[in-house]
Amino acid sequence: MLSAMTIGGYLIERLAAHGVGHVFGIPGDYVLGFYEQLRQSPLQTITTCDEQGAGFAADAYARVRGLGAVCVTYCVGGLKVVNPIAGAFAEKSPVVVISGAPGMNERERNPLLHHKVREFDTQRRVFAEITVAHAALEDPDTACAEIDRVLHAALRYQRPVYLELPRDIIGQPGRSGHRPPEVHEKSDPRVLAEALAEAAAMINAAQRPVVLADVEIHRFGMQDDVLRLIESAHLPFAATILGKSVLSEQHPLYLGVYEGAMGLDDVRAYVEASDCVILLGAFMTDINLGIYTAQLDLGQAIYATSEKLAIRHHTFENVRFKDFVHGLLAAGLRPHADGARPAPPPPREFVPAAPDAPVTIARLFERVNEYLTDHTVVIADVGNALFGAADLFIRNRTAFLGPAYYASMGFAVPAALGAQMARPEVRPLVLVGDGAFQMTGMELSTIARFGLNPVVIVLNNAGYGTERHMHDGPFNDVLAWRYHKLPELLGVGRTFLVETESQLDAALDAAARHTSSYCLLDVRLDPLDKSAALGRLAERMARNL
Amino acid sequence: MLSAMTIGGYLIERLAAHGVGHVFGIPGDYVLGFYEQLRQSPLQTITTCDEQGAGFAADAYARVRGLGAVCVTYCVGGLKVVNPIAGAFAEKSPVVVISGAPGMNERERNPLLHHKVREFDTQRRVFAEITVAHAALEDPDTACAEIDRVLHAALRYQRPVYLELPRDIIGQPGRSGHRPPEVHEKSDPRVLAEALAEAAAMINAAQRPVVLADVEIHRFGMQDDVLRLIESAHLPFAATILGKSVLSEQHPLYLGVYEGAMGLDDVRAYVEASDCVILLGAFMTDINLGIYTAQLDLGQAIYATSEKLAIRHHTFENVRFKDFVHGLLAAGLRPHADGARPAPPPPREFVPAAPDAPVTIARLFERVNEYLTDHTVVIADVGNALFGAADLFIRNRTAFLGPAYYASMGFAVPAALGAQMARPEVRPLVLVGDGAFQMTGMELSTIARFGLNPVVIVLNNAGYGTERHMHDGPFNDVLAWRYHKLPELLGVGRTFLVETESQLDAALDAAARHTSSYCLLDVRLDPLDKSAALGRLAERMARNL
Numbered sequence A, B: 001m002l003s004a005m006t007i008g009g010y011l012i013e014r015l016a017a018h019g020v021g022h023v024f025g026i027p028g029d030y031v032l033g034f035y036e037q038l039r040q041s042p043l044q045t046i047t048t049c050d051e052q053g054a055g056f057a058a059d060a061y062a063r064v065r066g067l068g069a070v071c072v073t074y075c076v077g078g079l080k081v082v083n084p085i086a087g088a089f090a091e092k093s094p095v096v097v098i099s100g101a102p103g104m105n106e107r108e109r110n111p112l113l114h115h116k117v118r119e120f121d122t123q124r125r126v127f128a129e130i131t132v133a134h135a136a137l138e139d140p141d142t143a144c145a146e147i148d149r150v151l152h153a154a155l156r157y158q159r160p161v162y163l164e165l166p167r168d169i170i171g172q173p174g175r176s177g178h179r180p181p182e183v184h185e186k187s188d189p190r191v192l193a194e195a196l197a198e199a200a201a202m203i204n205a206a207q208r209p210v211v212l213a214d215v216e217i218h219r220f221g222m223q224d225d226v227l228r229l230i231e232s233a234h235l236p237f238a239a240t241i242l243g244k245s246v247l248s249e250q251h252p253l254y255l256g257v258y259e260g261a262m263g264l265d266d267v268r269a270y271v272e273a274s275d276c277v278i279l280l281g282a283f284m285t286d287i288n289l290g291i292y293t294a295q296l297d298l299g300q301a302i303y304a305t306s307e308k309l310a311i312r313h314h315t316f317e318n319v320r321f322k323d324f325v326h327g328l329l330a331a332g333l334r335p336h337a338d339g340a341r342p343a344p345p346p347p348r349e350f351v352p353a354a355p356d357a358p359v360t361i362a363r364l365f366e367r368v369n370e371y372l373t374d375h376t377v378v379i380a381d382v383g384n385a386l387f388g389a390a391d392l393f394i395r396n397r398t399a400f401l402g403p404a405y406y407a408s409m410g411f412a413v414p415a416a417l418g419a420q421m422a423r424p425e426v427r428p429l430v431l432v433g434d435g436a437f438q439m440t441g442m443e444l445s446t447i448a449r450f451g452l453n454p455v456v457i458v459l460n461n462a463g464y465g466t467e468r469h470m471h472d473g474p475f476n477d478v479l480a481w482r483y484h485k486l487p488e489l490l491g492v493g494r495t496f497l498v499e500t501e502s503q504l505d506a507a508l509d510a511a512a513r514h515t516s517s518y519c520l521l522d523v524r525l526d527p528l529d530k531s532a533a534l535g536r537l538a539e540r541m542a543r544n545l
């Protein structure tokens, strides 16, 4: 770093060096100084309506771009992003939380400064529970090294981290001549060799090995390597719902999304009949495993993630995910024979059944499938949106985002903001229930302010449809907003009220053409209609109520 | 309790016994069973758009009614209320956070159940930082006793508490015959006697004693007692901004709000010239003390709160606030002589300056002052709203709510929901900046759904006005919503676009008459206009940036 650089400036430089171009958040007096430093930097600040939205946006940004950042004021701002950051932790998304804080010079005798909850470190202690590293930059001498340590952890573990900036520190000079250290972690070569020998022998001996691909492949930048592995050994592969589209769904070896009894029968049958399932970067979550309906024989499986390597029932320590995949590539696996296997059905042309046939969820997804292009990122919120989206045919790599494990509602609209900032060449398609939309949908305001143009489909079924199938009651109702009236309020946007199949058809065509603002489709659905996957899920979930 | 009562039922019974009639929140599968128990109980569940809104509503409910409750699902719901609950902690509002959780029977081998962040107790550990008591009801044998312990702490300390309900526990029978214990805490009689003797002598000897009243007087149910104390010894009193209206502002001994250099000069001069300031239930926060511009000589003060009793520079342990006030009452203080003192100016009749004179903040508050009645609760959000409201003339006790210490934006609209549910006979008047409205204002949807009718005044100054006066930049801009178009979206409500003084006058008259729904005034203000108090505050605050 330049010897004259301030601590705030160093943080900005390191973020930029890791590809961060946008910072989401809302200022406050404890962080205004840093906002001014940001304003004078190449990083763009994106102020949202509520800090919650900034948290989800930064999460999506990180999923797309490799690192994201949210910048908030002390406690009132920071504690509003606890839920989005918890989601980023659960689903492995490297978000840097930057919070302002009272200056060290203001803290003497522990005064009751505004925004303080209990102790000065209360907020830091909260974030310690939901991040992999945290630091309060209270000492200018160590601040730059702490920034290095914390950012390294975000990338190493692909999870959120927390940096707290006392406002009288950021303008101070960092240690002059400080440079980020280069960290190289290595696998234990003997353990790695043993694991590779066993894994390669297993795969080579197998009749019908299959790969199950999950998000860590993307998070650790392994998409190309895994693809080469798959192609060289001719391994058919499925994805989990959380990992959907981590590898291209157009690949000839792609089977579809595997999610136990929740998913498509033919994919399930194929994966579960395999004599060697290779789980790569996979989370064994309840939703990924179809609420534990998955019948995977771990006694015949290879399970490799950044946290754990297991072959059959034994585990190996000190093996990096990357080294293991590279090792398998180098092992020269034999190509497996081609055989009959499922493939995702290509989208069919959508012909409205009858001009005024009401829209069903199944038909909505058929029409959406036809709409998707190489330039669409699909972002699905919790509910019918997420489960129906499992069977969409995504054209591109990492072009599907959804909170498919943590399952916090309110993710999708702000995530569209983050995703499109991260990759301006795509146009997000947002699928969101009316319940989830009422939580954070007003971030369309931010989307409008910054001139983005996602297409937002509100699955308007008059309430918490997912829950109606588990246990219904008046607590599942929401007010009937007229979502298509939003441009009246925001002054921007193009919207469509969709009640019939032909309206749906026309609206999606028009939305595809109208690229100068966001488009919103208010799609009226029967409150009890559901996607097939959700039906199966809700039934399993209701058993535990 | 009835021997057949379930653990969930016992919790409901205890909440009801403490005056809770409404529970705010959003269901989820881990808490649906408890929602069903609630549905079958006398308690009403109020589902909001977002959990954040439920948190603020429960806080306001607690401030008005003495205890509030928010009920959410595991992590995705619970972690969204961290900020509102932190605010309740900071400002002493007893909110019971009830969260569903995975059943004990689902946790074996630590599976990755949806909504789980890190460990099963992650959410509990977060809430441990921002509550005074917490329990996860994992053992049916101790569950009822734990409920007692935790609810007692909420009332004892007037701060939030946390209860986590594994979903397979709530339906189990509690310990049969269990009854809540009666807890009586007592002051140490010798310490109390010594403190009282000293305090009474000081007050009696003083020429111009003055009381500074803050929220704890209300929280601990001491309003009548303090009033008797004030009247018997003829003590003029001021309130802090956080404690505004804790005693009636119509009382002849009332001076006004005291907030150091931020407040009115005559109140400041009177309080600071006192030879014996009696701070009752007061928080020494930066905002209460006018960002430390207050010149209170603690060497001549009596400082009594639920946490601390100090006379001059020494403190007394083990003296309860209540016992101290009762002791002073019993001490037979001499009545002090009447003298010249400030009094809040009664509202003047508002005559529009010129028909199309644009509205200024000062004039807006003058007109609002005229509007207030005995049946208004004023709820102010952070910003010009809160600081301008300091000088409103509140007609009733505890008829002013604002986050005057924690200062989280987004409080006011959901707080109106909570306050009106708690006291249906009042009509809230909400003062909220456009920035704060964009955070949680859509809870007007919930307000509409449950047929409430607050009057909401949006101080629409095109952004974060407060911050413009500290440090301006593009990060202080927000999108120009057309707030008056909200009924288009929600299908309910009466709104007014206000640009001139006469429009303001007419709109408030019309709003007073239109009681069948919420009314909203979109009041267009100059971005750089400010209330006098905010001007002084922003100037002080900018020095620390």
Ligand SMILES: Cc1ncc(C[n+]2csc(CCOP(=O)(O)OP(=O)(O)O)c2C)c(N)n1
Residues within 6 Å of the ligand: A382, A383, A384, A385, A407, A408, A409, A410, A432, A433, A434, A435, A436, A437, A459, A461, A463, A464, A465, A466, A467, B026, B027, B028, B029, B051, B073, B076, B077
């Ligand atoms: C923040 C949050 N609160 C509550 C839940 C529990 N929950 C899961 S699905 C669901 C209903 C979703 O409703 P909607 O968004 O309208 O979609 P639909 O189920 O109708 O397709 C709820 C409340 C959750 N997942 N996240």
Ligand SMILES: Cc1ncc(C[n+]2csc(CCOP(=O)(O)OP(=O)(O)O)c2C)c(N)n1
Residues within 6 Å of the ligand: A026, A027, A028, A029, A051, A073, A076, A077, A080, B382, B383, B384, B385, B407, B408, B409, B410, B432, B433, B434, B435, B436, B437, B459, B461, B463, B464, B465, B466, B467
């Ligand atoms: C949740 C939260 N985020 C950020 C802040 C910092 N902050 C204090 S005042 C303010 C601006 C408020 O704007 P607005 O609500 O429009 O009211 P105005 O200041 O214009 O009167 C901000 C952003 C805060 N207090 N709370």
